[in-house]
Amino acid sequence: MKRIAILFFLFNTVFIFAQKQISGVVKDNTGSPLPGVNIIEKGTNNGASTDSDGSYKITVKEGASLVFTYLGYSSVTKLANASQIDVSLSEEGGQSLDEVVVTGSRTAARSNTTSALPIDVLSSKDLTSTGQATFDKALQYKIPSFNTVQTPVNDATSLLDPYEIRNMGPSRTLILINGKRKNLSSLLYVQTSPGRGETGADISAIPTDAIERVEILRDGASAQYGSDAIAGVVNIILKKNVTDSYVTLRSGITSEGDGEMLGVSLNSGTTVGEKGFLNYTIDFSKVNLANRPGTVDAEGDAGDFGATLADVQSYLAKYPDARNINGSPENASAKFLINGGSPISENTNLYYNAAYVYKKVKSFANFRTPYWRPLSDDPYLNDFYGNGDAANPSYEGYGPTFEGDLSDYNGTLGFKNVKNGWNTDASVTVGGNKQLYSVNNSVNRSDILDTDGNNVYRENSPISFKPGGASFNHIVGNLDISKILSDQFSIGFGTEFRSEYFSVIEGDKASWDGTGADSFAGNRPENSGKWNRYNVGVYLDVAFDVTKDFQINGTVRHEEYSDFGGATVWKASTRYKFLDDKITFRGSVSTGFRAPTLHQIYTQKSQYSFVAGQGIQISGIINNVSPQARQLGIRPLDAEKSTNITVGVGAKPFQNFTVTVDYYNIKVEDRIVLGDRQNTRFGNVAWFSNSFDTRTSGLDIVLGYNNVGIGEGKLGFNLSGNVTLENERISPVTQNSFGDILNSLTFTSRPETKWILGINYEIGKFGFSLNNTYFGKTTFNQDGLISNEVRDTDGNLLRDANGDPVRDETKPNLKTQFIPKIVTDLGVTFNPNEKFTIALNVNNLFNVLPEWKFVAENEQGAALLADPARTKQQSNLLTFNQRYSTMTYDGFHFSQLGTMFNLSLSYKF
Template identity: 55%
Template sequence: MIFSTMHVRCISVAVRLQRQAALFQLHTKLTAIYFFMLLILSCQLSIAQSSRLVSGVVKDSAGIPLPGVAVTFKNSPVGTYTDSDGKFSIPVRKSAKHLSFSFIGFATVDVAIPESGDMTIAMEEATSQLEEVVISVGSRASQRTITDTSLPIDNISVKDLESTGQLTFDKALQYRVPSFNTVQTPVNDATSLLDPYEIRNMGPSRTLILINGKRKNSSALIYTQTSPGRGESGVDISAIPVDAIKRIEVLRDGASAQYGSDAIAGVMNVILKDDTEGGSVTLRTGITSEGDGKMIGVSLNNGATLSNKGYINYTIDLSKTGLANRPGIVDAEGEASDFGADINQVKAFLAIKPDAGNINGSPETTASKFLVNGGIDLDEHTELYYNAAYIYKKVNSFANYRTPYWRPTDYGLLTPAGQQYLGYLPTFDGDLNDYHGTIGFKTNKNGWKTDVSFTTGGNRQLYTISNSLNRNTTGLTDSEGNLLYREKSPIIFRAGGYSFSHNVGNIDISRSISEKVSVAFGSEFRSENFEIIEGDLASYDAGGADSFAGNSAENSFKSNRYNFGGYLDFGIDLTENFLVNATGRYENYSDFGDAFVYKLSTRYKFWGDKITIRGSVSTGFRAPSLHQINVQKAQYGFVPGEGIQVSGLVNNVSPQAKLIGVPKLDAEKSANISIGIGAKPGENFNFTVDYYNIKVKDRIVLGNDIGPSGNPDASLDKVLTSNNIVGLSFFANSVDTRTSGIDLVASYKNIVIGSGTLRFNLAGNYTLENKREGRVKNPAIIAEAGQTVLNATQEALMFSSRPKYKVILGADYTLGKFNFTLTNTVFGPTKFRNAGMNKNLQIEFLTKAITDLGISYQFNPVISATFNANNIFNVLPEWKFASLNAEGDAILNDPAAVKVQSNLITFNQRYSRMTYDGYHFSQLGTMFSMALNVKI
């Protein structure tokens, strides 16, 4: 049934011993980390003893004391705040030269520290400082503040990301951006290397990721499981070290006209740190409330000036996260039924392993991340800039435990001599290497700004299957005709993998022709390479390794393509308050042809610039990825009397696809509409509300498996039978979709409570519609056989498996050296139609609220510490069956029938928290983490 594609986790005796050894090593490393922390603390205390105390008072231009002013070392977040009388006191090292004073609504002041150590500071009001200027991802023509843009742009600081307490960049975004969703799938395989994510329910491949404004390479992996993002690939954003990030700009609007393919849902621009002072070492550790998932990590971020003409900032991040396991108690009756096993044998095994040896949850992950960002002024008009990163990840996860009533023997290969055979647990190890780099020149001469750059990047993944075997009776034989598998099978298999790389050249030129007119134009050339890497012969021959077949020789090859594009952008201020922006772009791809897209956006400000009305209309496109065009993974099975037959994923240029009339892939085309309002009634309060409507035509999907219809006279059955094909799936431009919704972002700052200040943030996303429009575009031969490439499970996966709404309400309170954050994230309901369940039912995940608490304390200008408790009330996903009609009602009124359906979608309760194919927020429960930051 589903056993050839499922990957349930359990452990043999040998593997358990390995895990115990690994836990001992982890404990040893954790102890070493703590000793290292104490060593640094003692060093820093000695530094503090050589410091002096500087104190003073901060006032406004009228001489009134200012409470809550941030007092920090120049270009560093380390420092203190003024009290209710505007006074401050801070120990500083003797080598420190300057202090920086900043406060919302006032111009930042940098002041040299006097010898006396006594300071009186006057700060001037500056309304222009109320909005942080960002590198605008909304227009290529000019830079504008957030309130001036004609498009919705979120500006998220690294402090906001760190305050979540999440371990990786993608998980931090989950709890800061309401339309951003990602989840760790309970069944992993290659998906364990990077989790799928999406903005506005559009999948990972429709959000363009930029690093300092330049395109980041895609991952080599394409998701083929029944998980969010199925049939797509995305950038491995979890690989970006948070300590290297200065801020994130999220453009929540289609931007193909500005940036080309992949920007249908929006653009995420990661701005890297460029500090030359204020480096730090951060030590992190964490654990779940169930005592697993232990994490240890150390990160260094530092910077320096280069001969007063340039800068360099670098980050090194090393971490290891242990396995977190969340299996369910397996139902014996369901097991006996599914496997045709004797109930007594099943019960005897489950008495030893009640969870059937399952290991499913969060895999063990080790990561090393290196990043550098820098620039140098070549002369007064020209700057050379660069950045580069290398990331290595090692992920250890597991497949479905092979119970003794599922796999009656391991042919003596996996069970230690003299021990009882209890089945075996195949492991899945993934090695990921990801790199990117950019070098470029910026010039500003005679009003013309020119940016010329070259970007390269790549992602390579290799997979290893261990504690498994090739069980098949067909395949290779030796010179005497003896089979090389079963009892002669290897137990470790190199299953191959995937590799993707690109090279990108950009030329961007802009100028303000007048105070009211700006223009920008440029071009991009990009070449892409994709490789399917062959596995060991034994990993795929005659069915391959039990649990995960490797890439076969005939399905392993290299492919490449290139594209050239150009754009033209105009921005016109028709009046002081009325802006109109227009962009057009032309692209030519070597493998599918041309695309032309455009965008018109506008905004109008009134009531003293306190209210902004904005809107945009645009067209967009997404080129089919090389992964979607070329991935082919055949699975071979022996049918008695009929020989070897083929099933699995076939690419669109394969003979099998041509037999059933599958056309070559074309680009997706989109039409985006966005209307919004932004308001800033006061200095401390602002909000935006934006409506979006995205229509995608010819959306590319990976369909479900197509097999014979059962009618021997049907053309489909004749084609499949005559070519020994038992079933296949493929990519196709199968559907048109529409997605619409509302985004809300609001903030209220500087609420004085006692001696501290309070800030509220509210962000929400509500999906109005996410649906298919029109019929599924099935090849004629499939439609005639009464089949479809998009069944109920796939439709639910695309349209209802993400939260209907998500709301994030956070409070941030600063009191002296303390900072407290309390965030509630509400995940709205989701609906799913699991494979195998009765067609008259669906499952619904209930609305849940997750509460996170963070506390940080600034010991002195050098040392600070943060404690986070995520999901403090241990809220877990909860689902229920829902009836679709009277037949469904009858099932729900029959406890025995309900149990059957429950076993079907949880693999007999192995995945009772999440169901086998349904996903929601994390299933790990409460998590605790601590971080110690030491200024260097």
């Protein structure tokens, strides 16, 4: 026994002395510490990572080698021949940070030219170089497949504009912040504009100065991330910098002298404790109203409102725009964001981020002229909006305001642990969005009597109303585990729990009683309430490098929802590199799903909207779980299902040149739409349904050639484009009414093609950029536009067996087309020293405005357009008698404000 004990002691002594502990610090080539660097004992699964100050410790065998890897930097291998090994990682000769992404796989990160998935990466500099005031508008002029629009009559939409990738609607793009799900907005888009019937996250609320980079996955990703990722994923990576602070002053104005903008932001950082970090951003901004009303047609207004032509002409002689306010609304915002982390043990790091945004927006409804709201019908209006003198009234109408207060918050707290090569990430994310509305300069015109026989409203009406609002919030728990098992194989798996809450907030009684507040009726008690659901998801993700050039990846996910059941989806992707990684072929096939939002399930409301030729009318939305829906035979909503196919090639033939071309094909089954209004026993109403299947296909092309030496400076070119090959319904309409109007909004309201050509030149202390964005053809069939669709005596659309509208070919049929345009942006930066930066941006340099024309769909339509009087009548119907002559009532795809000048001053300290 003694001999055995001695041998055991000697064995352990040899083993102990055969191991050694190595420590050190890892920095970049500027001397800044790099947190999160992976250190692996070569040929083993033994690993560690650096703390927030770049320090590490690892125990390895005698004679081992250490491999240091970090996103965007060349890997370094060091022989473990000393107890202290400090390492400097450099970008030179390796991949730049803009080439490396973490989005798209739950295992190892890949570069975008050699990844299996198409991903765009934008740096903070890319975003700020656009000169755009908000993050969503910056993406509009950087990503061809990304589109956003500002609707001309805003109402609640003035608080945030609908956006989308690949013409798929805002609800099919998932927004992440540092890889964690961003909460949806509480707003459901119900205007007759792109995005109708959908909702999305408020990405305009995110301060641009807080963003380090943005990774945009242009591929279906429901298997990796869950619902809402049918079209793609936008992952916003926040800054970690603690060494420098930046204060930036921004100002701007349009060439018309309105829309003045003033903003100030601070981005700074500090260490927390010995090894932690905290980066924070504070951003305040104010934008004044920019008004672009049209010159109102007197004959059209006289006909619409039953007024004498002389009275209308007399008023329009004084106010040619009928005092309409139409353009970009006044808004103010305050944004606060933090991003931090700190080690809490040798192997575990705490991380967190949080943001709060407040926005105040003031927009306007259509102005109620005295021939629209005459004193003969409502004499008390002279007391509210005139001089109160019945004999000599000075009443000239009134303009209801729509004012919105938005608060949006999100926060994540999590822990990352690395032990024996296993990476564990556990987090809790909360987020919410609340919108409260106000209507001023309005009146409740309802004839409602109290018990004494007196009018409750009319002459006794308030002129300010609180119509209520909506709120949405969620709580998300994530557990993600991954490991690189070998040089060839990595694995990731995890789970997610999400609980969602949606509320419709009741308005004050005067806002909804009777016909409610003129211009925007409040939420009625029976339509208000709070609803909740939860879901649980699990996934497994594996990646296998068959060879160093051939890689395959597979993911499977299952989710269970409390309100409609479960969904199982999967994804398979691959890439093959050759010619020393200069060319990569890649492709993916996946299934996906999108759960109907709580907004779509439970929203029920009455709303004012403009109906061409009929003025402002009240219509409604009934939800799918209401008694009214059951009486009409409307079925509850189910999840959309999708099939995504992507095939592409990426090439980097030499150091500064990259090109990617990707084909995508997206089939969505049981697509959820808000149908046409229909006359029913409950009035003129619309509802949501899983109505039909669609297919969207196209090409994404991205080309970049940078660091070209011209004289003493460097020149760079970037060309990117999106071409839509197919975007249409591929099945009969099964549950709803879907005519030409909704067909246009769903399928043709975005450019058929969009291209961005950017040229950058840096020389000495100056930088110059010239950006040209080509917006291709867009077509609309607007509400009120003459159509040969056939309707029954109740005004409901008749459909054939395929769900297509029945047509009367003896009647004219028209559509409108927005003419392709190129918008040019110029940027100039000047750095007088290393601390001070001056940037001037002239957006829409050549004052290009949206322009549209009528297009005849048949011979009768062509005959109509040959008659100037009938053509004018059609134009009046679409533009509310020329109030919206630049872009029509239903929207457009770039700004109607013309040239804008923006100047920013940034100081680093």
